[in-house]
Amino acid sequence: MKKIKVGVIGIGSIAHMFHLGNYRDHPDVELTAVADIDFKRAQQAAADFGGANAYASAEEMFATERLDAVSICTFNESHVQLALTALSQGVDVLVEKPMALHAEEAQLLRSAAEASNNVVMVGMSHRYRSDSQVIQQTVQSGELGDIYFAKTKILRRRGVPIGWFTSKTYSGGGPMMDIGVHVLDLAWWMMGMPEPDKVMGKLFHKIAPYKADQSQAYVAHSRENKEAAVYDVEDLGTAYITFKNGAVLTVEAGWAVNGSQDDAVKVELFGTKGGASLEPFSLFRDMEGIPVEHHLQVPSNDLYKQEIDHFIHCVQHRTEPISDARQGAEVVKMLEAIRISSETNDVVKLWRGY
Numbered sequence: 001m002k003k004i005k006v007g008v009i010g011i012g013s014i015a016h017m018f019h020l021g022n023y024r025d026h027p028d029v030e031l032t033a034v035a036d037i038d039f040k041r042a043q044q045a046a047a048d049f050g051g052a053n054a055y056a057s058a059e060e061m062f063a064t065e066r067l068d069a070v071s072i073c074t075f076n077e078s079h080v081q082l083a084l085t086a087l088s089q090g091v092d093v094l095v096e097k098p099m100a101l102h103a104e105e106a107q108l109l110r111s112a113a114e115a116s117n118n119v120v121m122v123g124m125s126h127r128y129r130s131d132s133q134v135i136q137q138t139v140q141s142g143e144l145g146d147i148y149f150a151k152t153k154i155l156r157r158r159g160v161p162i163g164w165f166t167s168k169t170y171s172g173g174g175p176m177m178d179i180g181v182h183v184l185d186l187a188w189w190m191m192g193m194p195e196p197d198k199v200m201g202k203l204f205h206k207i208a209p210y211k212a213d214q215s216q217a218y219v220a221h222s223r224e225n226k227e228a229a230v231y232d233v234e235d236l237g238t239a240y241i242t243f244k245n246g247a248v249l250t251v252e253a254g255w256a257v258n259g260s261q262d263d264a265v266k267v268e269l270f271g272t273k274g275g276a277s278l279e280p281f282s283l284f285r286d287m288e289g290i291p292v293e294h295h296l297q298v299p300s301n302d303l304y305k306q307e308i309d310h311f312i313h314c315v316q317h318r319t320e321p322i323s324d325a326r327q328g329a330e331v332v333k334m335l336e337a338i339r340i341s342s343e344t345n346d347v348v349k350l351w352r353g354y
Helices: 014-024 039-048 058-064 075-089 105-116 129-141 175-188 303-317 323-344
Strands: 005-010 027-033 054-055 067-073 092-096 122-123 147-155 196-204 236-243 248-254 262-271 273-277 282-287 292-293
Touching: 005 014, 005 058, 005 303, 014 027, 014 039, 014 067, 014 303, 027 058, 039 175, 058 075, 058 236, 067 075, 067 303, 075 092, 075 105, 075 248, 075 303, 092 303, 105 323, 122 303, 122 323, 129 175, 129 262, 129 273, 147 175, 175 236, 175 262, 175 323, 196 323, 236 323
Parallel strands: 005 027, 005 067, 027 054, 067 092, 092 122, 147 248
Antiparallel strands: 147 262, 196 236, 236 248, 262 273, 273 282, 282 292
16 A cells, blocks of 8 residues: 655644644654744744655645645634645545634535545544543444533643634634534534534633743744734633533533533533443442442543554545544534523523524
8 A cells, every 4th residue: 555645734733742643653654744834943843853845835835736635724813724635625624623714614624525536534632532432432332321511621821822712813722723623513412413402601811821930831843823922712611502402401511610620521421321421430320229430441542643553544545534624613613602602691502504
């Protein structure tokens, strides 16, 4: 089987930590090209990760290279346009989360993906954890009955990232778009991806920016929004989402809260026959009238390697990814409804095609 020629667009923190190395080390992949608006950074990454060709733009890369697939690891606001460009070149796409800033552009990418013969996968990384997959498979088996309530959260006491993340122009939002997207997607996926109905959301900007030792913060590789930084996004987001099947999901995501540090991805599911918790990893069941709690252990895995491996498998075998464009668009629809609900101080009613 010939090697898959892969390019990476956007050579920032996400690309360095999770994409470049896993492509370089994959036996069926040739990391062929990297592209970044900071050409020197692209050149350095090309040298560090096996000698790929470096480009100052995605357009130049597509015009020069014959690629099979790309990872898009740029600012959130550019995800859709770059993915559409890749699809126009017949290239398979792994796009980082969130798939888009707005429901309308997410639907545009979803439609383009469905009209093409290409793989479009959204980087919902926590779906690729071994413990997450055990819980999702347990729900799917029916062992927990109907999941009627779920709650999920990820809260940092002081964990505001430095760089483009805090500018709505680049990111589209604060912790709800950055880390809340992970827990929202994960809980929804575990629930069986029911159709959303109504959303009540509230986004708070109360604490950040704050005076602190910035050496311990999350820092973007890019220069954008570092000097005289704009901070026009929330530092805490909350949501209450109902679904057409009657189930409910609550979401909490924060970069800065006056409470305990709780940076783990927390998901709890409550079903008619049993329940489950991701952190701590447990199942709850009723055995002949006796409530039983099972503390589980499964071999840990490198979720980001698993994600890249899955993408390459889909490219090779022309199969649908676990986290596809349709699902990515549904998540964006819920994220946008949270923002609109917060802005209008009202419930947002969702419908097909929203």
